[in-house]
Amino acid sequence: MTVGDTSEAEHFRTQGHAVIDLAADYLAAAFQGTLPVLPWREPDQAVDAYATSFSDEQPLVPLLHRVLTESVHVHHPRCVGHQVAAVLPDAALTELLNALLANGMAVYEMGPTSVPMERAVVRWMCSQLGFDANSDGILTGGGSTGNLTALLAARQDRAGFDVWKDGAHGGPPLTVLASDQAHYSVRRTVQIMGWGHLGVATVPTDSAYRMDPAALATTLQAAKNAGRRVVALVASAGSTATGSFDPLEPLGSFCKEHGLWFHVDGAHGASVLLSSKHRSLLKGIERADSVVWDGHKLMMLPSLVTGVLFREKRRSYEAFSQQASYLYEGMDPEAEWYNLGTRTLECTKRMMGVTAYVALASRGTQFFAAHVDAMFERAARFAKLLEAQPDFELATFPQCNIVCFRYCPQGVEDLDDLQVRLRKAIVKSGEFYLVQTRLQQGVFLRTTLLNPHTTDQDLEALVETIRRSKRS
Template structure:
């Protein structure tokens, strides 16, 4: 198998050149990009920026991304993926990146249907579950990940939904051997001469970094101490708070909800008394004031409909009263003459 691999955050994206490229005699790892055609993957327009950054690092350029538009639920549909595939031109498409859930809005892509597309065209399916993978521990939310078992690779951050300190992150491969092939290489002072079976303990062969913190220990300890069910409750509480915030926003005439949250991310904007043309600038200004003031923290995100404020419910000490306080605070900050 010819292999292209780069992991980010520290291991956000992992791509493989599928076997058919190897069958054509093209091994980009050894021979370099020039030995074959330009490569590309299909991602949604909402995909995390690290995907595009990763592809540019690998020498794929701007054209390494074929961006498929998201639907009304901010999801990458199989139809959009098929359409994007048709736009490849001279590029060899080798994979699809699905989100579960997306960083921008927390939307979960239809993984089974995207896996069908990947299977039909012999593409690698990578699922960016960095944010949403933690719902696997929730009885009620687990179904959002249906189909993830068909992914070739999955990225998952335990520091998102599972209260771990940053970073605790993993790249998980469906086929174990792929973990060993991504960085196939020799380094005599580090790597013993051993087959994968014999060197499962040698993480240096399977990670981008050489020296690496034993981040799995934190998660393992927490799971052993608290149990999986406890983490499921944490995940459910975060989603419940997000639903509460979304409901408050939807009910408020001076706010607008971007979409009903699927997980713990709520995107919304303040309408105030500004004209539609001023909405983006108004909400950017609000975001800036929030950061400068420091009472709350909030980020912004660019969605097809404009610039939105984005609140991620992660702190276990957050209560419903804090959500009301946030909205009142934003109203106050938006006043032209603040006290």
């Protein structure tokens, strides 16, 4: 086919039918678990298996078939590793249209559907948080970018000098309080902002890996004694490693008392607001100055869809301040609210609001609430199963759908090495995809239950697979 060929629309139709058939057959096989979860190859072999010159034309469908079979299969019931959703198939269809439309979204004129749909999703998210009509926010590409955006706004609001204009060294060195369980993007954000290693003052956690409010005053004072100006506190809801929820009410009170910006990293857990059974884990979130909420975790949306939500609308304009006459109208940014690029790191942005809007509108919120409840209940049952095994140990009883545990058979001296070896063997075998994390007590195996097709029997089989891998 040549560039600009007018038969391209018909070609798209026939190819499209073939690709959807391929994807639907793939999905059925993934749901049934008849594929290896991850068709393991060593990274150098995998890289060598792909061509690096593209002079010949190859048919599309076999190329896409290859992509499907050689990927990790997030819809496989035994895919229980990182916090990656088993994506709603309908949402993938929306993404297909998004890719075709390519309505960039930096300014309203580039996204006459995607901008209003994003505004609707953001308003809905703010109302779930308990924020009033004076709140606002934007969608961005991922929780890491979300944390960066929120903390840039915190910096501008609380630094006591104009950091955007004068730079990181225009005043005293700045610091945020965060627990030792905060996602690495928090420290990365701080170091991007030029605050150095001491830019995070680490607050200890309790035995369930939640930030300990009793340790806040000492941590704050120690940072001040080291000459730092503390501007914000970052709470995890829930944390990446163990899914623990920091106690938001006392943390919010502490922030109010000390004039700190209160940021809640709800990348994983903000979706719990949809569940009437579990939303009490987020009590106090309505007091946050900013919240990050990933739709591509517990809401089953394709990567990436992240809300960065501000209790006060005007704060959403503080992260960035830029003149760009070829895009923006150059008026007061609040008057230009519909040109979303003034408030996001991205200029061209994927139509993520469309994906979120269509999923919410076509399924209804109760669907997502039921998913959260089901995943939490499955995690609790899995944790009880593990508790009942004399040769397994939980890191902590899970507060959400992340379960951390380790295998501790008698007579093994190096338990860390055992977890690492067994995990690698199981992943390579293609039987399960699970991950690991290092906690204070050592290396633990980590599972995130995000797939409605995972059953209790799959998790019982995981326990047996771990035991069997040790014997073999």
